[in-house]
Amino acid sequence: MRRHITGGDIALIAVFAAFIAASTAIPEVTLAFGVPFSLQTLAVVLAGMVLGPWRGAAAVLLYIVVGLAGAPIFANLVAGPAVFADVTGGFVIGFLPAAWIVGAITVAFRRRGSLGYLQLVIAGLASIPVVYAFGIPWLAWRAQIGLADAAIAMGPFVIGDTLKVLLAAAIAAIIHRAYPQLLPVARPSRAPVEREPAATA
Numbered sequence: 001m002r003r004h005i006t007g008g009d010i011a012l013i014a015v016f017a018a019f020i021a022a023s024t025a026i027p028e029v030t031l032a033f034g035v036p037f038s039l040q041t042l043a044v045v046l047a048g049m050v051l052g053p054w055r056g057a058a059a060v061l062l063y064i065v066v067g068l069a070g071a072p073i074f075a076n077l078v079a080g081p082a083v084f085a086d087v088t089g090g091f092v093i094g095f096l097p098a099a100w101i102v103g104a105i106t107v108a109f110r111r112r113g114s115l116g117y118l119q120l121v122i123a124g125l126a127s128i129p130v131v132y133a134f135g136i137p138w139l140a141w142r143a144q145i146g147l148a149d150a151a152i153a154m155g156p157f158v159i160g161d162t163l164k165v166l167l168a169a170a171i172a173a174i175i176h177r178a179y180p181q182l183l184p185v186a187r188p189s190r191a192p193v194e195r196e197p198a199a200t201a
Contacts, residue, residue, distance in 0.1 A: 016059035048102030049172035090138020094131035124165035
C-alpha cells in the first residue's frame with residue numbers, strides 16, 4: 001500500500017532538517033584528528049526515533065542537500081562539497097542509513113505495542129555502529145592513518161554518542177506520549193473478501 005506524502009510530512013521533515021543544521025551551531029569540541037564532538041548525532045537519532053525510517057532519512061537527506069548547496073551547516077561550519085574532503089565526510093554519509101535504521105526499529109517496536117524509553121534506547125544505539133562503519137574508514141583515509149588507529153581514536157566518541165542516544169530517547173519518549181499518532185500503530189491490513197454463496201439450480 002502506497003503512503004502519500006502529506007503537507008504535515010513535509011513540514012516535519014523540514015523542521016528536523018533545520019534541527020540537525022542547528023545542532024552544528026552549538027560550540028563544538030574538536031578531538032582526535034580534527035573530528036569534532038557535536039550534537040549532530042543526537043539530532044539525527046532523534047529524527048529517526050520521532051519520524052520513523054523514511055521521514056527521518058528524508059530529514060537527513062534534506063540537511064545534506066542544503067549543506068552541499070553552500071550553507072555552512074556541517075561540522076566545523078564546513079559548507080559545500082568540501083565536507084567530503086574533510087575527515088568527517090564519512091560520518092555525514094553514515095547519518096543517512098543510521099536515521100533510517102533507527103526509525104525502522106522504532107516503528108517495529110511501536111507496531112508490537114512496546115515502544116518505551118528502553119526500546120527507544122535500543123533503536124538509538126543501533127545508529128552508532130552504522131555511522132562508524134562509514135566514518136572510521138573515511139577518517140583513516142583522509143587522515144592517512146591505519147584503520148585500527150582511526151577506530152581507537154573514536155573511543156571517546158562512543159561514550160559521548162551513547163549519552164546522546166540516552167538523551168534522544170528521553171526526548172522522543174516525551175514526544176510520542178504527547179503525539180502518539182506520529183508513527184503507525186499497525187500495518188494496514190486488507191479486509192477479508194466475502195464470497196457469495198454459489199447459486200443452486
